[in-house]
Amino acid sequence: MLRTHTCGELRAECIDQEVTLCGWVDSYRDHGGGLFVDLRDRYGKTQVVFGPESGESVLNASRALRAEFVISATGKVAHRPEGTVNDKLPTGAIEVRCSQLQILNSSLTPVVSPSQTELPGEDLRLKHRYLDLRRPEMQKTLFLRSQIVKKMRDHFEEHGFIDVETPVLGRSTPEGARDYLVPSRIHRGAVYALPQSPQLYKQILMMAGYDRYVQVARCFRDEDLRADRQPEFTQLDMEMAFVDAEDVISVIDSLVVKVAREILGLEVTLPLPRMTYDEAMERFGHDAPDLRFGMELVDCTDLAAQSEFRVFRGVADSGGKVRGMNAPGGGKHYSRKNIDELTEFVQNDFGAKGLAWFRVEDDGTLFSPIAKNFDAALLQQFSDRLQAQPGDLLLFVADVWEVTCKALYGLRRRLGAELKLYDPDTMHFSWVVEFPMFAFDEDEQQWAAMHHPFTAPRPEDLDLLDSNPGQCRAQAYDLVINGSEAGGGTIRIHDNEIQKKVFKLLGLDEAASQERFGFLLDALQYGAPPHGGIALGIDRWVMLFGKRENIRDCIAFPKTQRATDLMTDAPGKVGPKQLEELGIRIVS
RNA sequence: GGGGCCGUAGCUCAAUUGGUUAGAGUACCGGACUGUCGAUCCGGUGGUUGCGGGUUCGAGUCCCGUCGGCCUCGCCA
Numbered sequence: 164m165l166r167t168h169t170c171g172e173l174r175a176e177c178i179d180q181e182v183t184l185c186g187w188v189d190s191y192r193d194h195g196g197g198l199f200v201d202l203r204d205r206y207g208k209t210q211v212v213f214g215p216e217s218g219e220s221v222l223n224a225s226r227a228l229r230a231e232f233v234i235s236a237t238g239k240v241a242h243r244p245e246g247t248v249n250d251k252l253p254t255g256a257i258e259v260r261c262s263q264l265q266i267l268n269s270s271l272t273p274v275v276s277p278s279q280t281e282l283p284g285e286d287l288r289l290k291h292r293y294l295d296l297r298r299p300e301m302q303k304t305l306f307l308r309s310q311i312v313k314k315m316r317d318h319f320e321e322h323g324f325i326d327v328e329t330p331v332l333g334r335s336t337p338e339g340a341r342d343y344l345v346p347s348r349i350h351r352g353a354v355y356a357l358p359q360s361p362q363l364y365k366q367i368l369m370m371a372g373y374d375r376y377v378q379v380a381r382c383f384r385d386e387d388l389r390a391d392r393q394p395e396f397t398q399l400d401m402e403m404a405f406v407d408a409e410d411v412i413s414v415i416d417s418l419v420v421k422v423a424r425e426i427l428g429l430e431v432t433l434p435l436p437r438m439t440y441d442e443a444m445e446r447f448g449h450d451a452p453d454l455r456f457g458m459e460l461v462d463c464t465d466l467a468a469q470s471e472f473r474v475f476r477g478v479a480d481s482g483g484k485v486r487g488m489n490a491p492g493g494g495k496h497y498s499r500k501n502i503d504e505l506t507e508f509v510q511n512d513f514g515a516k517g518l519a520w521f522r523v524e525d526d527g528t529l530f531s532p533i534a535k536n537f538d539a540a541l542l543q544q545f546s547d548r549l550q551a552q553p554g555d556l557l558l559f560v561a562d563v564w565e566v567t568c569k570a571l572y573g574l575r576r577r578l579g580a581e582l583k584l585y586d587p588d589t590m591h592f593s594w595v596v597e598f599p600m601f602a603f604d605e606d607e608q609q610w611a612a613m614h615h616p617f618t619a620p621r622p623e624d625l626d627l628l629d630s631n632p633g634q635c636r637a638q639a640y641d642l643v644i645n646g647s648e649a650g651g652g653t654i655r656i657h658d659n660e661i662q663k664k665v666f667k668l669l670g671l672d673e674a675a676s677q678e679r680f681g682f683l684l685d686a687l688q689y690g691a692p693p694h695g696g697i698a699l700g701i702d703r704w705v706m707l708f709g710k711r712e713n714i715r716d717c718i719a720f721p722k723t724q725r726a727t728d729l730m731t732d733a734p735g736k737v738g739p740k741q742l743e744e745l746g747i748r749i750v751s
Numbered sequence: 752g753g754g755g756c757c758g759u760a761g762c763u764c765a766a767u768u769g770g771u772u773a774g775a776g777u778a779c780c781g782g783a784c785u786g787u788c789g790a791u792c793c794g795g796u797g798g799u800u801g802c803g804g805g806u807u808c809g810a811g812u813c814c815c816g817u818c819g820g821c822c823u824c825g826c827c828a
Contacts, residue, residue, distance in 0.1 A: 196785035230778085245784055256787090272761060272779060279777085280789080281763045286820045360826080386827040475795030511754050512824055571825095615828045669828090711783065713821095724821065 165235055173208025173240055173258045183237040184209055184259060185267070187297065188228050198225045202236060203277070205302050209247070210258040211236045221264050223449075226703045229594075231270035231294075232277070237263035285715070292720060304717055307426070308705045312379060314425055315399050315699070318418045324377040325399060329364035331357060331381070337679065338669070340384035343394070351746035358384035360698060362615060364681055365402040366514035366655055370686045373598060374404035379701070388724045391703060391714050395722075404698030408638050408654055411697055412594060415650065419592050426708055431592060440636075441595040448486075448558060448572035450595055453646025455585035458578065460486050466544050469563065472536035474517065480560040485561040486571055487519075489549040490578045493556025494522040501555075505574065506646040506732050510559060513570040519559040523551045576646065587710070591645055597621070601632050601668065609670045612640050616669055617662070617683075618653040619695070619719045627703065628661075632668055642699065652697025657685040674733040728730075 166185040173182065189203035197214040213225035226232065238261040244518075249255030274290075275283045276715035277297035282288075288295040293335050295301060306533045316326075326620075335342045335356035342356035358364075368376045380400045388394065403411060416433050423429040436454065443452050446459045467475035467485035475485050497505070502520055509515040521529040521542075529551070537545070549557050560570045579585060600620050601610040610632055612618065618637045620628060627635035642650035656662045662684060666676040677684065715721035722728055743750065 190788075190790095192790050193789080194784060194787065197787080199787050199790085208788095210788070212786085244786065247788085248786055251788085258786095275760065276778080277764070278789095279762075281777085283762060284758085284820070286758095287762080289820090336828080341825085362828090379802070384827060388824085388825085390822070392827070507754095508823095514824085573823095612828050618828095678825090683762045723819090725819085 164738070166408060169206035170202050170204040171253065172208040173209055173254050173259070174617050175617075177240045177257065178242060180240045182240055182259060183235055183236070183263075184211065185235045185278070188232045188234060190230065191228050193226065195386075198222070198228075198238075200228060200234075200599075201278075202234070203297075204736065205548055207254060208252055209254045210243075210252075211238070211261050212241075212258050213261050213264070217261050217264075221261060224264050224266070225261070227266070227313070229270065229272070230276065231273045232266060233268040233270070235265040235267055235448075236261045239720075239726075242423075252433040253494065263714060265325055278388065279373060286729060289715075289721070289723060292730045296719065300627050301716070304705065304709050304711060305719060307709045308701070308717060311397075311422060311704055311708060312701060314422050315378070315418065315701075316346045318421055319375075319377040319414075320403060322375065322414060324375040325373055325379055326377050327368055327466075328378060329358070329361040333358050333364075335661045336363075343385050346745040346747055348744050356539060359384050360398060361400050362617065363680075365400060366617065366683070367633055367686055367698060369402055369404040369655075370689065370691045372404075374692070374694075375401075377401045377698075380698075388722065388726060390712065391706060393702065393714055393721055396714075396725050397701040399699040399701055400696070402612050403696060404692040404694040406695055408596070408640055408695065411654075412640055415697060415699070419642075420688075422704075423592075423710070425589065429589070430734070431590075436593040436734075438593060440595055440599065441597070441715070443595050443611060444568055447575065447648040448568035448570075449646075450497070450598070451643045451646060451648040452572075452595075453579065453585075453591070454593055454643075455577065455591045455645060456577050456579050458488050458490060458584060459547055460488050460567075460575070462486050463545060463559065466500060466548065467559075468539060469541055470537050472519075472533055472582070473562050474519070475559075480569065484564045485559055487545075487549060487557055487559035488571055488575060489551060490556040490558060490574075492554050492576060492582055493558075493583070494524075494552045496582055497556055500559075505558070505577075508577065509570040509574060510619055513566060513573050515560050515562055515566055518570075518574075519553075519587040521545070521557040523553050523555040523557065525553045527553060529557070561596060561698055585749055589645075590707070592642050595641045595643055595644060596639070597636045598641070599633065599747075600624075600628075600635040600637045600665075603633065607670070610668050612665075612669060613637065614651065614653050616665055616671075616680075617655045619656045619661070625661075628664055628668065632643065638695065640697070642697070644704075645702055648697035648700070651705065652695065652696055654693070654695030655694050657687065657692075659684055662687055 167182045170184055170186045184202055186202040189201040189208055192199040200211045202211050215220050216660045234666050236259060238255050238259045241260050243258050261653040273294050275288055275294040277294060278686060318373060321360060332345060332355040341526045345355040347353045347355060361378060361380050365376050381395055383395050383400050416435060420431045423431045440450055446462050464479050464485045468475060468479035478485055501656050509518050513678035521531040521532055524530050528741040530689050551557060558574060560567045599613050602613050604611040614637060618639055621636045621638055624635045640652055641648055702717050703712050706714055711717055
């Protein structure tokens with residue numbers, strides 16, 4: 164070892180020890196007669212002092228030190244003189260009086276300074292990721308990530324799960340997200356696909372008798388990126404045989420308790436709150452509601468139908484919905500101009516035609532440009548139903564049900580943050596259950612799987628597969644943390660006939676399902692046990708537990724929004740020889 | 752594919768309504784200083800205002816295009 168200690172561990176008890184530290188020069192203060200260096204590694208910072216007692220050559224050499232030089236410094240641990248103790252550093256009581264200095268490597272002036280308080284632009288941070296990752300904040304987050312994954316692995320091992328690796332090169336599944344494809348050299352014209360998840364492999368493992376499987380699995384989806392979405396991401400993937408939904412949920416419940424306790428020191432009480440999909444959509448307009456605050460959606464279609472306001476009447480009469488919510492304190496917080504911005508927000512982002520609003524005045528009456536279309540008694544009914552208090556802002560969207568959901572969900576999220584309706588430090592865990600099996604795809608004029616095509620219907624809804632697929636509910640469960648989908652799973656179909664029936668409903672005829680999923684249908688005929696599981700989004704867990712608002716801060720080497728790596732410049736072009744071997748021609 | 756924000760010194764930012772030689776902090780370079788810890792003090796270097804066009808007597812500022820970063824809708828079984 165080139166060092167005897169790290170830069171975070173020396174304390175007053177170590178006085179007079181001869182030590183050698185290695186690290187990066189975080190900052191230096193040259194006083195002419197003496198020079199101070201804060202030496203940094205991932206464990207902390209320690210002050211190294213150069214003075215006359217260091218000897219002339221060492222002192223002179225120290226004058227060459229600059230930010231991010233890598234050095235090895237040997238010397239005695241000493242008390243700092245009275246009055247110079249630094250309370251901000253855990254090592255602040257001591258310093259190392261350097262007697263031997265080795266410059267292990269120099270550094271250019273860092274583009275991204277690990278010690279700087281102002282955060283450089285994210286493009287620079289990504290391009291010089293080796294510098295950005297030196298920042299204590301990034302090191303803290305990646306350490307947190309490591310801890311979370313370890314807790315998960317421990318938990319599943321304690322529960323008898325076996326870690327099995329599944330292929331990265333697989334077969335393209337046409338449903339779901341767009342695949343990343345890998346051309347085959349040996350089979351010209353054929354391609355592998357990178358897995359969107361290990362879904363089918365883990366089901367096959369259940370059929371193979373590995374009744375408790377777990378894997379930290381990299382998944383790939385070639386779709387557009389978001390603040391919480393990367394093209395490659397990591398799932399804690401698990402599957403169990405001979406279980407029902409309660410068994411899977413229970414294993415995750417205890418994991419949540421463990422991680423919350425051991426990572427955050429937080430006691431989570433079980434059972435976690437549960438809500439059905441229908442209830443979540445009705446009360447919050449979304450299947451992963453943020454339950455840290457109220458501001459629930461309220462249906463006022465019946466009241467709207469009684470008004471003279473043409474927009475409300477028209478929508479109510481044509482089968483649409485008029486739904487609203489009460490933004491507490493919003494009447495005081497938002498100006499006319501702010502409300503115009505909110506209107507543009509719901510129009511541009513969610514396709515709402517407009518936003519109707521009422522400000523609750525000090526005397527409890529409702530002020531609005533459209534108030535004249537409502538008589539006083541009706542206004543009072545709106546006011547009562549939304550439990551309006553002076554200073555509140557009542558917001559309404561009139562449209563088809565789906566649009567009211569999206570627009571009000573978007574508003575609720577935005578206003579919840581802007582009006583500070585919750586403490587950002589709280590953590591809220593819940594389950595959303597009883598998802599529909601199918602959603603109707605208007606473009607394709609076709610039922611589409613809400614979760615995936617292998618999801619089992621609830622036994623009591625089995626008949627609905629034939630009579631009314633839209634009403635058929637799945638044995639599905641999503642883990643929601645602070646309004647974020649942190650995991651999702653289902654009980655799978657283990658019956659060949661039901662699986663065939665679902666494929667058929669999804670528009671896959673016998674030949675197509677045989678071609679794509681023949682291996683699954685085959686396996687289902689050789690003694691497939693009942694099974695189900697779940698996948699947890701590890702990157703999102705890190706975001707939520709680490710209070711990061713950006714998934715890129717939770718991944719060592721993430722992609723930009725345009726799915727490039729600014730450090731390596733991936734994806735890149737390849738030469739004609741490589742393309743020729745693969746039988747690929749670039750057309751445009 | 753659509754909507755929005757941003758791009759000025761190595762870095763973080765400023766620059767009035769379109770108007771003088773584009774400034775500040777920090778970093779960097781030189782000097783001073785034995786106790787600092789965002790060291791301090793003195794002096795200095797540093798600019799294709801992302802790129803290309805246009806409008807104008809005059810563009811960092813306005814317009815069009817383009818490149819890049821971010822947020823978002825669509826998309827994400």
